[in-house]
Amino acid sequence: KQEVTQIPAALSVPEGENLVLNCSFTDSAIYNLQWFRQDPGKGLTSLLLIQSSQREQTSGRLNASLDKSSGRSTLYIAASQPGDSATYLCAVDSGGGADGLTFGKGTHLIIQP
């Protein structure tokens, strides 16, 4: 059974810092990995999707990498801003879409102004 772990569970940094969020998964047989952000009381916003054949994806100040063989992904946020404060969730697709996504419990990020 696939398990996803996110470290750290919470992180607080001053505005402007670059930071890295970590995600690990136990079964390397995945089709893709998605990073989401969740704001309090809201649904999930998709940030990046990395297919299993890819090594990284970039969107603006966000860069996500995937090392499928070691079961790891990182989300790099450059020049953090207070608006980046949210919970970041990592999710893996082990069934080609047919088994839903398996989520980690998230990293709660606070960017201090």
Add this chain to the structure above:
Amino acid sequence: GAGVSQSPSNKVTEKGKDVELRCDPISGHTALYWYRQSLGQGLEFLIYFQGNSAPDKSGLPSDRFSAERTGGSVSTLTIQRTQQEDSAVYLCASSWQISRIHEQYFGPGTRLTVT
């Protein structure tokens, strides 16, 4: 265009009552998913639809839970004889189709509280 919408946004019900949660996926998306987010439990996958068909219902927590989708669009998740442990946020997502390359887009969720 419009995203995934869910209704109601909040639902408070008494233990033992039935509730129905609704999801409107993004237009044209053939795949639809239901998840549950419980405090301390994280997000768990419940069921998916490809068109109107749900091939695997084993993720539903108990036989009090059922889901249907009609016309390849709107889906409803029904919980019968609600229990306090059913209290959670129920999230719906849709994607273009069931495949390895398509992102899932989530709705805002329905917060269910069973008293």
